[in-house]
Amino acid sequence: MNLCGFDYYSDTSDPSIGFTRTANLIRAARSEADAQGALVLLCDNGDSLQGTPLGEWAVEPENAPHILMRAFAELGYDAIGLGNHDFGLGLETLDRTIADAACPVICSNAHRQDAEPSWQDHAVFTRAACYGEQQVALKIGVFSVLPPQTAKWEGHRLHGKVVMGDILTCAAQKVTDLRALGCDLVLALGHTGLGPTEPQPDLENAIIPLAGIEGIDALIAGHSHLTLPGNAHDGVEHVDASRGLVHGKPVVMPGAFGSSLGVIDLAINRTENGGWTVQDHRTSLRPVCPSKSGMSSEPVAEDPDLVKLFAKGHLEIRRRTAQPVGQTDQHLHSYFSFCAPDRGLVLTAAAQAAALRPFLQDTPFAALPVLSATAPSKFGGRAGPRFFTDVLPGQICLRHVNDVYAFPNELRAVVVAREEISDWLEMSAAVFNQIMPGQETTLIDSSRAGHNFDIIQGITYQIDLSQPSRFDASGRLIDPAYRRIWNICFDGHPIAADQQFVVALNNYRANGGGHFPFVDRVKPIALPILPFQRVLRDYLSGVLPQDPLHQMPYPFEFAPIPGATTLLRTGPKARTCIAELKKYDPYVVGEDDEGFLLIRLTL
Template sequence: MENPPADARTARLRLLATTDLHMNLTGFDYYADRPDPTVGLTRTAQLIRAARREAESLGWQTLLVDNGDSLQGTALGDWAAEQTTDRHPLMQAFDLLGYDAVGLGNHDFEFGLGKLEEILAQSPCPVLCSNMRLIGSRAPWQPSLILNRTLQAEGQPVPIRVGVLSVLPPQTTQWAAHHLDGVAEVSDILETAEATAHDLRQQGCDVVIALAHSGLSTEMARPGLENAVVPLAAIDAIDAIVAGHTHLTLPGKGHEGLRQVEQTTGKVHGKPVVMPGSAGSHLGVIDLTLTRSAHDRLRVTESCSALRAIYGRDQTGIPQPTVSEDPQLTKVFAKGHAATRIQMRKPVGRTTTPLHSYFSFCAPDRGLALVAAAQAAALRGFLEGRSEAELPLLSATAPSKFGGRAGPRHYTDVPAGEMSMRHVADLHVFPNELRAVIVSGRQIRDWLEMSACLFNRIKPGSRDSALIDPSRAGHNFDVLHGLEYAIDPSGPARFRLDGSLIAPDHNRIDHLTWNGQPLCDEQHFVVALNNYRASGGGHFAALAGAEAVDLPPIRIQEILRDYIAGRRPKDPLEQTPPPWRFADLGGTQVILRTGPDARRYLGDIAALKPVPLGTDTEGFLQIRLTL
């Protein structure tokens, strides 16, 4: 930031931001069918209105933006995408709250380009994406935006031109290849942002804001970065950044040790940055002081970044709302809310045992086993009469609800008894489609080694080390059903986060067998999996050269629904032993963080001698396990 000259006049601009709403419009969990005070635009709206009132009382101008991944992520989002009679509820909310611009994130393409175009046509404000273009057709978004506003500088009106750009991960076309392959191209975040910001300056913009659906990482500037906010902030022409994608918060903890990042102030390379969590949990606020001398343009000379949360936690870790739900938005969402609850209550079948994900990272997960069997049953049907049917069949699954950055309530929890559609959605949250690949035993071993990188390296004989590496995403913990293997977390990880090899002799997978026999490198298998993993999501190098099996498009949620309802035959995978276990580490003790409701199921992990240690400041239950 620059020092103002002696004859300068100052004005102020407040930027308000949301990100990664994932269609959490109400303070309600549709999977558990209960209120949830930790989510919901209905609460964030109250913070938006309050922040605006503050700014107006001080004579400041306000801008309101969203940073993408707003359209997909809850059962309400699925309902909104399917219905065609009413205006999309999120577009109604953006209208009511007076959003000035909206960026796109990678998950906004999950329903396909046609549906996205239909929804964006209802937007009350410009929709931006600077680094994606469609091939041979016009995109329903624009690459950048200039907002002309008037500020007050010591009682005098001062015109200002604010440029806004928006970037998303270049991997988006890979993750959503079933919708975007051959029809869209994504350019590099840094190259695009620098060129677009420069162009906005050339058009006379006094301030340039970057909506970056991207996180912060330790990686240096290079082409193709997924989480590029740190080098993005070093671009001179950019004044402020709204970050997202990783569901973390800034200012706030979660970015310790990153160079050029002041996590308590939100400054990155000295620039103001906010990352407002996810699901409406926080409102990002950036206050900019702009200075103008008699012969100069407006310049940002001071800034302040802050987050405002919709909830806090009491001494026992239970979340308590800090604001009520906005009555206007609640009324707007009432129809969709009621319709979604009705849809989620539709009966599907039964389960004789509870299905939950509290112990997905330390013991066999019956919910994942059910999804795996459903995938396998569907794949067998598609392969009937084809040469691939002669190969042994495996099924890969990973937890979609595992706490982590989404908080201690974000776990699958299906009680024994009647199952409805909300339970199906609870078992597999995402609108993924079924895919299949043919892989060798060697590829399978590398696949599992990448999955096992979820764990911290544990020293044998140690006590109370954290079991899980928080930098690794839980949805990348693939379990291959139909095999048996042990995971030894005392060994070094074979792969880095980006899938690059650390060392080929680093091993955590042991006693890998199929049909009771050691797995051979040259054996081949056909594996059922989801489109995200098959398209390269999670950076599994073992799948880069896998042979794809041609299948018709079908969602895994539909497959699971039909399997539970008995419309598909029971699959032999249901009769196979649990796929994995921990290697014996001679009584080594580790700490697992999980949801507090896991107390009800401690008997499921009796072999690990669980000892509950209470909840931490974020509300997670800590359990000591013995390996």
């Protein structure tokens, strides 16, 4: 939920994002359509309720009706699709929010088991449109789908209450249903990205085979935070990335955080039997800021009506996040999380362990060593070159806690042995490209999510990037001979096959997020609800004691690859910290066309 063009973690404005700016693009696009006598349908494609501190304020009962639902009403939205993160605050909160919506909220493949759903299965709109000199009535059907994995990722909130169905099976049925209802056009709101090109059961990113279903006329994609049209999907089978076409059908994917407005223009024609068909189509993205790095001098102006609507919450969040919680004598940043010690990750790992230890006392797990797994939550990537943790030494405020750990996750714990640890780390190391001498490439595989790079504090290990990845993005073993992780040690000694550990981790990973292959083989430990950001706040304030993991050696290092170099893609502010990369003989190449700083590392 990036309603304002503002970064609450650094307490500074951010001209590259924000619904207050997207709103101006919406009003302008609507005016253009009205001038041409064109019919307009305005939709949201999910994950709009969570993601910044303002989202948590918005769902407090005393702040009802929900400010985003009020904004959607102000702008005349026709339909709202749900995304996986919209379930992250729990069903009671989601139900209450949906009750404030002035238009249909749709989720076609989420089926409520314990009560009537607050969302709709689909929506049908009958709208007047100009066809030549005639006014005609068009019947437009809309359905919405999201990753079925949501039921696992949010299993602690949804188990026994919501079942998520397969995207493609659901979509095929919805097309049949909507056509049977007499719909002339069918729009798919797909909170799902571009992944496999052929149909498979339970796909997380299903847009390509989804677009291949006969009877869908246009699609809105999402979830992966990438963009379409654009070069992010160049060369993908069945995709015309420059024109925004998948299987020849118009698709827009407008990034994330309110950074762009996606527009699909359809020209329709009568068929011989009196129906309608799409004769021509055009897709486009309209960014709120021409430069993704936020350095443009001419971002889109903020919509004054929405600025006024969001003002109370905006000021309250700035006040709350300024509250002091502790001190740090270290610079906590994530510019080098993938190659050098990240003190913010160490802090988070130690806080998790400190919160967990009291719950292990007087249990069968009390004598087991405690490890702690954590991953960067702000690492640039698809969110752009400003999206990094950056907390200077000195006073720590609540906004800094959110900057170090941005996700509203909860603490979990599992019991693992060496095999599970090895698979865990192999899947984590899959975020890297294979590095070979004389073949310079970027360090990180852009198709992998950076928040799946878990480090496990309390052990040490080497990562050999000259080897191929052992697992693919779905957690499938590619080849048993592929192995990047070596020399896994605890307390300076190799881990025995039967040695067990307790690992503190977040609910997303424990519930199967990231498709890590160890999840179904480990023993979970029951814990009460322990929100991560509260755990981190209590650790910084001294409520929780300093944990031994805080002083342990940093977990990983790269195995040397003589003659090999790679490019680290990071934020421009990393220039001030480059001494931390001394072991790699760093060389600053410059900035790329997205504003990322490129640093050559010698491995």
